[in-house]
Amino acid sequence: xxxxxxxxxxxxxxxxxxxxxxxxxxxxxxxxxxxxxxxxxxxxxxxxxxxxxxxxxxxxxxxxxxxxxxxxxxxxxxxxxxxxxxxxxxxxxxxxxxxxxxxxxxxxxxxxxxxxxxxxxxxxxxxxxxxxxxxxxxxxxxxxxxxxxxxxxxxxxxxxxxxxxxxxxxxxxxxxxxxxxxxxxxxxxxxxxxxxxxxxxxxxxxxxxxxxxxxxxxxxxxxxxxxxxxxxxxxxxxxxxxxxxxxxxxxxxxxxxxxxxxxxxxxxxxxxxxxxxxxxxxxxxxxxxxxxxxxxxxxxxxxxxxxxxxxxxxxxxxxxxxxxxxxxxxxxxxxxxxxxxxxxxxxxxxxxxxxxxxxxxxxxxxxxxxxxxxxxxxxxxxxxxxxxxxxxxxxxxxxxxxxxxxxxxxxxxxxxxxxxxxxxxxxxxxxxxxxxxxxxxxxxxxxxxxxxx
Amino acid sequence: xxxxxxxxxxxxxxxxxxxxxxxxxxxxxxxxxxxxxxxxxxxxxxxxxxxxxxxxxxxxxxxxxxxxxxxxxxxxxxxxxxxxxxxxxxxxxxxxxxxxxxxxxxxxxxxxxxxxxxxxxxxxxxxxxxxxxxxxxxxxxxxxxxxxxxxxxxx
Numbered sequence: 001x002x003x004x005x006x007x008x009x010x011x012x013x014x015x016x017x018x019x020x021x022x023x024x025x026x027x028x029x030x031x032x033x034x035x036x037x038x039x040x041x042x043x044x045x046x047x048x049x050x051x052x053x054x055x056x057x058x059x060x061x062x063x064x065x066x067x068x069x070x071x072x073x074x075x076x077x078x079x080x081x082x083x084x085x086x087x088x089x090x091x092x093x094x095x096x097x098x099x100x101x102x103x104x105x106x107x108x109x110x111x112x113x114x115x116x117x118x119x120x121x122x123x124x125x126x127x128x129x130x131x132x133x134x135x136x137x138x139x140x141x142x143x144x145x146x147x148x149x150x151x152x153x154x155x156x157x158x159x160x161x162x163x164x165x166x167x168x169x170x171x172x173x174x175x176x177x178x179x180x181x182x183x184x185x186x187x188x189x190x191x192x193x194x195x196x197x198x199x200x201x202x203x204x205x206x207x208x209x210x211x212x213x214x215x216x217x218x219x220x221x222x223x224x225x226x227x228x229x230x231x232x233x234x235x236x237x238x239x240x241x242x243x244x245x246x247x248x249x250x251x252x253x254x255x256x257x258x259x260x261x262x263x264x265x266x267x268x269x270x271x272x273x274x275x276x277x278x279x280x281x282x283x284x285x286x287x288x289x290x291x292x293x294x295x296x297x298x299x300x301x302x303x304x305x306x307x308x309x310x311x312x313x314x315x316x317x318x319x320x321x322x323x324x325x326x327x328x329x330x331x332x333x334x335x336x337x338x339x340x341x342x343x344x345x346x347x348x349x350x351x352x353x354x355x356x357x358x359x360x361x362x363x364x365x366x367x368x369x370x371x372x373x374x375x376x377x378x379x380x381x382x383x384x385x386x387x388x389x390x391x392x393x394x395x396x397x398x399x400x401x402x403x404x405x406x407x408x409x410x411x412x413x414x415x416x417x418x419x420x421x422x423x424x425x426x427x428x429x430x431x432x433x434x435x436x437x438x439x440x441x442x443x444x445x446x447x448x449x450x451x452x453x
Numbered sequence: 454x455x456x457x458x459x460x461x462x463x464x465x466x467x468x469x470x471x472x473x474x475x476x477x478x479x480x481x482x483x484x485x486x487x488x489x490x491x492x493x494x495x496x497x498x499x500x501x502x503x504x505x506x507x508x509x510x511x512x513x514x515x516x517x518x519x520x521x522x523x524x525x526x527x528x529x530x531x532x533x534x535x536x537x538x539x540x541x542x543x544x545x546x547x548x549x550x551x552x553x554x555x556x557x558x559x560x561x562x563x564x565x566x567x568x569x570x571x572x573x574x575x576x577x578x579x580x581x582x583x584x585x586x587x588x589x590x591x592x593x594x595x596x597x598x599x600x601x602x603x604x605x606x607x608x
Contacts, residue, residue: 038524041552049554050524051510115508118521157465182503183495185576187488193520194483235468242476252518253491253577253596258483319592323584327519327527394523398580406526 002079007453008088009078012095014446016071017351019099020064021439024344027060028428035421039414055109055121061339062119063102068347069206070094070137073159075354076213077144086143094136101129119196120173127174131167138163153216153225154234158209161238162202169199190254197245200335201237204343208237211299211346214353218296233272240265247317251326259319266317269310293356294363294373298349301377305341308384312337324399329416330391337384340427348434355441362441368433376430382423390416491596492575502569505562514553518579524552529579532571539567 002010034053036043044053074091077083085091105122108114114121141163145156172195175181181188216224224230246262312334316325325331355362362369390413397409495503506512514525521527531537543563549555558566577597585593 037552041550045552045554050522050552051513051554054513054522055510114510115504117507118512121510121513181484182500184488184490185492185495185573186490187484189518189520190488191484231465235472238469238472242472243479248520250592251579251581251594253594255487255489258487261479318590320586320590323581323586323592327516327579329523331519332523399582 003084004453005084005088006078006082007449009074009085009091011446011449011453012088012091013071013075013078014442014449015095016067016074017354017442018439018446019102020067020071020347021351021435021442023060023067024064024431025435027057027064028424028431030057030060032421032424032428033057035417035424038417039421052109052112055114056106058119059105059109059122065203065207065339065343065347067098068351069162069203069210072210072347072350072354073141073206076210077141080217080354080357083144083148086140086147090136090140094133094140097129097133097136101126101133117173117176117192120170124174124177127170131170134163134167134170138167151226153212153222154230155209155213155216155225157231157234158205158212161241162205162209165202165205165241166199169195169202173199186253190249190252190258193248193252194245197248198241200338201241201245204338205237205241207343207346210350211302214295214349215299217353218293218299233275236268236271240269244269244317247313247322248326248331250319250322263317263319266314269314272310293353294369295349295353295356297370297373298345298352301373302342302345302349305337305345305380309334309337309341324395325391327398328391328394329387330395333384333387333391336387340380341384351438351442355438358445359441362437366437369437372430372433376427376434379423379426379430383420383427386416386419386423390420491577492572495572496568498565499568499572501562502565502567505558505566506569509556517573518577527579528570528573529577530574532567532574542567542570 030053033044033048034050034057037045037050037053048056074085078085104126108122108126114123116122116124120127142160145152145160149156172191175191175195176188181191212225212230216222243261244265246258247266250259250262312330315321316330316334352362393413393416394409397404397412401409512521514522516522516527517529519527519529531542532539545553546556546558546563546566575597578595581595583595585595587593
């Protein structure tokens, strides 16, 4: 029997998840429209120029990650773990604040009244209520778990870390308000990209924490989140969040020791990669009872994408490789690969796990869902490959074909852009086929929860 | 057993504290001597140009130091490029191209935008064609204007 607080929290968790799924679909749609402008430059140019489509796309897909992770965490701590939330009022305030901010961001981008920077293009002052929303989440989270959970498993540490560092790095992305940063272009650009690298690291703490939580639940083994190894990887990830961001800024003329530190820290991720290969080999012979679950299938896919993206991240952290890959589509492959291949894959695992607890027919027996799973992963592989190929061509143009004009190089990339767009469209279909059944399940549960109150 | 749990709890707190302390010190140096300017600070005019750069979302298509969108070219060194320069930039802003919209900047605004791009140009090179690629995988960047950085052995 659930308490009134738990029912209210369920309602808001589901609201976060429902809006997250809507953001995923709309964000992808903007991505496709942006892709068309790479092939047909005049496409929707007057109605929705690239200067608006890209901020729409960035803001909406980031919202998908944040809302899905937040909804899943609220749902996990209250519904699955049975904890009593510190304050349902704070959750309500958190949700409505983010909803209002979302509407204002859309108005800001749609009207062209922005003034922010990459990934945070909206009216800069909006960062104040955004930080307030994260602070509300933080207070609610820590007040809930500090009181009721002893000897925290690693995922509680990760969620807490993610919230705290998200607040710091989102604020850091706006240090340019101060003339001390803004007047010095080298400092300003370095700190801007430091914050981007680290706030992605911060939401990764939320999302990776969810993946460990689901693994522990599927295996019904609490040790998954409590072992020394889990904590070792947590601290390694945290060190990378704090000090390993500089591979985006190697080329900025800052002091060499920042590059040395980032290079050294990034290379520790070889340990993760090495362990993954070892663990994968070890688990090959083990028959998995859990393989019937769609959540498990998404976690296995995540393993593959973590391997691919970690390898790419490690390679582009080596200065001599970074020198040639920086400023090319290889960087886009790195960011798309991690946000789609890792973040979205884990969030689908999380949502399918929660959905299967609501409706046990959402499982691997639904062949449509399995087809959609393969469509999504297959098209992502082609999409990723097209970006790497485009990046290699652009790098070749930058360093070895100095007399070829930019426009000519762009025309030579037309085939890559075509493959990139086509695979993006197929990926969108896959995402739709996965998201719609999830949306219906969560909506039914939401209506049921509302009716019961 | 209880002692082990207690030890684990303390161990986690100690590691977190050490990491956070190091992070604070590290940030202090990143925000100060680690990012000393390699060009002159942005003037009031260049700062207005930077505001225009942000308000018109130039970064969605263009890059500075390879950071930004890929629909248009990198503009780090466009003002010092002998084949391009100020008039070329003004011409582009006035007319637009296929995927680039026409902007209605006043002459003053165009000057401000150019002041910003000039300030950026003075800080360094991208691509850094004269960088020294070393066999151990390190890259010694080619710096502009900053003798103290040039003297450092591994820059």
